[in-house]
Amino acid sequence: MIEYRNVRVALLGAGSVGSQVARLLLEHGDELASRAGAGLELVGIAVRDVDAERDVDLPRELFTTDAASLILGADIVVELIGGIEPARTLVLQALQSGADVVTGNKALLATHGPELFAAAEQVGAQLYYEAAVAGAIPIIRPLHDSLAGDRIVRIMGIVNGTTNFILDLMDREGATFDDALATATELGYAEADPTADIEGYDAAQKAAILASIAFHTSVPLAAVHREGITSVTIEQVRAARKAGYVVKILATCERLTDENGREGVSARVYPALVPESHPLASVHGAKNAVFVEAEAAGDLMFYGAGAGGVETASAVLGDLVSAARRHVIGGPGIAESTRSDLPVFPIGTVRTSYQITLHVTDAPGVLSTVAGILAKHGVSVETVEQSSAHGVGGTATLVIGTHEARESDLADTVVSLRGEDVVTDVASVLRVVGA
Numbered sequence: 001m002i003e004y005r006n007v008r009v010a011l012l013g014a015g016s017v018g019s020q021v022a023r024l025l026l027e028h029g030d031e032l033a034s035r036a037g038a039g040l041e042l043v044g045i046a047v048r049d050v051d052a053e054r055d056v057d058l059p060r061e062l063f064t065t066d067a068a069s070l071i072l073g074a075d076i077v078v079e080l081i082g083g084i085e086p087a088r089t090l091v092l093q094a095l096q097s098g099a100d101v102v103t104g105n106k107a108l109l110a111t112h113g114p115e116l117f118a119a120a121e122q123v124g125a126q127l128y129y130e131a132a133v134a135g136a137i138p139i140i141r142p143l144h145d146s147l148a149g150d151r152i153v154r155i156m157g158i159v160n161g162t163t164n165f166i167l168d169l170m171d172r173e174g175a176t177f178d179d180a181l182a183t184a185t186e187l188g189y190a191e192a193d194p195t196a197d198i199e200g201y202d203a204a205q206k207a208a209i210l211a212s213i214a215f216h217t218s219v220p221l222a223a224v225h226r227e228g229i230t231s232v233t234i235e236q237v238r239a240a241r242k243a244g245y246v247v248k249i250l251a252t253c254e255r256l257t258d259e260n261g262r263e264g265v266s267a268r269v270y271p272a273l274v275p276e277s278h279p280l281a282s283v284h285g286a287k288n289a290v291f292v293e294a295e296a297a298g299d300l301m302f303y304g305a306g307a308g309g310v311e312t313a314s315a316v317l318g319d320l321v322s323a324a325r326r327h328v329i330g331g332p333g334i335a336e337s338t339r340s341d342l343p344v345f346p347i348g349t350v351r352t353s354y355q356i357t358l359h360v361t362d363a364p365g366v367l368s369t370v371a372g373i374l375a376k377h378g379v380s381v382e383t384v385e386q387s388s389a390h391g392v393g394g395t396a397t398l399v400i401g402t403h404e405a406r407e408s409d410l411a412d413t414v415v416s417l418r419g420e421d422v423v424t425d426v427a428s429v430l431r432v433v434g435a
Contacts, residue, residue: 006039007324010074010099012046012067012090016309017104017131018080019056021316026058032317036324044070055309072097076323078316079103088112095119095127100326100333102319104131104312110205110221113212117336126326126333128319133206134159134288136311137304138318143213143292148337151295152214155253156433159206161286161306162190162197163229163249167271168284170237171246177232189286199228203251203269210290211253211267216340219253219267225347227270236428239357239399243385245273246281250433256345264343266350272431273355348408353382357428358398358417366422370398373420377413379405395424401432 011022025032025042033039046067050060064070067090071077077094079101081087087108094101096119103109109116109132120127130140134157143152158164162184169180181198184190196202204226211219229249240247249271257263274281279301283289288306293299305311326333360366367384374381383401402410417423 004033004037004039006041007036007327008041008043008073008075009078009320010044010046010070010076010094011042011078011080012070012087013080013082014045014047014054014058014063015080015082016055017312017316018045018078019054019058020309020313021078021080021320022058022062023056024310024313024317025320032321036321037328038324040320040324043073046070068093071099074099075327076100076102076320078320079105080316081105082107084108084111088116091116092119095125096123098123098125100126100128100323102128102131102316102323104129104316106132106202106205106209110208113209114218114338117338120333121335124332126323128323129209130319131312131315133209134290134302135161135304135306135308136314137288137290137302137306138315139210139290139302140213142300142302143210144337147292147294147297150297151255152292153255153295154293155210155214155251155290156280157206157210157251157290158248158280158283158288159251159290159306160197160203160249161288162194163200163203164283164288165189165286166198167229167232167237167247167249170232170234171241172284174234174238176234177230198230200226200249200269203249207251207253207267207269210251211265212338214253214292215255215265215342216337217265217342217344218338219265219344223267223344225266225268225270229271232271233428236357236430239428240273240430243273243355243399244276245355245432246276247271247430248274248280248283250274250280252433254350256349258345258349262343264345264349266345266347268347268350270431272433274433348406348411350407351404352407352410353404353432354400354402354410354414355428355430355432356400356402356414356417356426358400358423359395359425359427360398361422361424362394362396363422366396367398369420369422370400370417373416374400374402374413377409377416379403379409379413397427
């Protein structure tokens with residue numbers, strides 16, 4: 001029987017993911033050791049309350065409230081506390097002590113990523129974070145390693161299971177937003193306070209991480225344009241399906257060239273119309289998927305569980321095995337590749353197309369007036385669908401599909417339409433992607 005030297009592992013946090021990581025480490029230690037070439041010795045679990053009830057029965061002697069001391073005795077620190085503090089302080093302490101760190105903390109990486117990577121590089125440590133985006137789906141390592149020699153053009157990701165569940169329920173069962181959110185909460189897909197999910201904050205953090213890796217450029221969270229799904233109505237979802245689209249909230253990271261020929265990147269999150277023929281349109285329930293467009297590799301899609309304790313623990317353990325292998329082999333960690341230093345363009349420079357639904361007065365010349373407003377802003381009409389007027393002197397509905405145009409021009413067009421007398425209401429504005 002082969003004997004392995006042990007690598008000491010400290011676990012910070014024993015929530016739904018942390019407790020599963022600990023369980024799997026203890027149950028499959030021998031198998032993991034054979035893969036890593038070293039024993040993975042769980043030396044302790046730092047928690048706020050050692051007596052708190054947990055889903056997994058773990059040895060009580062492993063628990064401690066002294067995270068700082070636990071870190072000092074570890075070769076690898078697994079941070080699954082979440083949030084910014086005390087996670088940031090503890091991760092920095094671990095890195096500065098020379099320990100490698102495995103984390104699933106998207107908020108921490110999106111907000112303080114450059115600081116943490118710099119700290120790791122300074123001492124030759126390594127920071128692993130596969131679990132920070134899309135749960136069990138392997139996307140960080142493919143972007144970081146497998147596609148490092150390619151030129152990624154665009155990423156479109158369904159990276160939040162809660163919002164995908166809600167929009168999918170609205171699309172497939174005709175539920176209203178409020179009813180779909182209530183169902184998501186009842187089933188445990190949505191938190192008691194769902195703001196981070198439904199307002200797009202969670203997806204924006206993941207977009208910042210994905211864009212930074214894909215384009216080898218530091219993309220700060222503040223530069224990610226963010227819109228949530230709270231304004232999406234069942235009428236919009238039905239109209240989208242009728243027109244051959246599905247409403248999805250996407251994290252989009254894209255390489256762009258501005259009007260002056262300067263290359264840069266964009267990262268943004270918003271609900272959009274995805275053609276029924278696009279692979280992302282068939283991602284149902286709380287699943288996640290990331291669609292990558294690369295110059296050489298072409299189109300790639302990564303699909304699977306975007307959350308869940310044991311599912312996310314799979315990604316954490318994958319990083320942990322990699323970290324242990326590095327300890328066996330020796331040598332410094334590999335620094336993050338963010339030296340392209342491309343500018344992050346504001347949302348206004350993005351080129352996209354809109355589907356605009358208007359309620360207009362039933363009068364001669366309305367269509368030409370609306371078309372004139374679009375033309376004034378350099379936006380051309382691709383499709384128009386008009387419903388009959390409702391009652392004498394009532395309103396009609398126009399659904400206008402635009403050709404691709406600059407986002408700022410499209411936004412100005414919507415503002416002008418709202419101020420036009422013949423337009424009684426701009427009922428819906430959704431971007432069209434992936435056509």
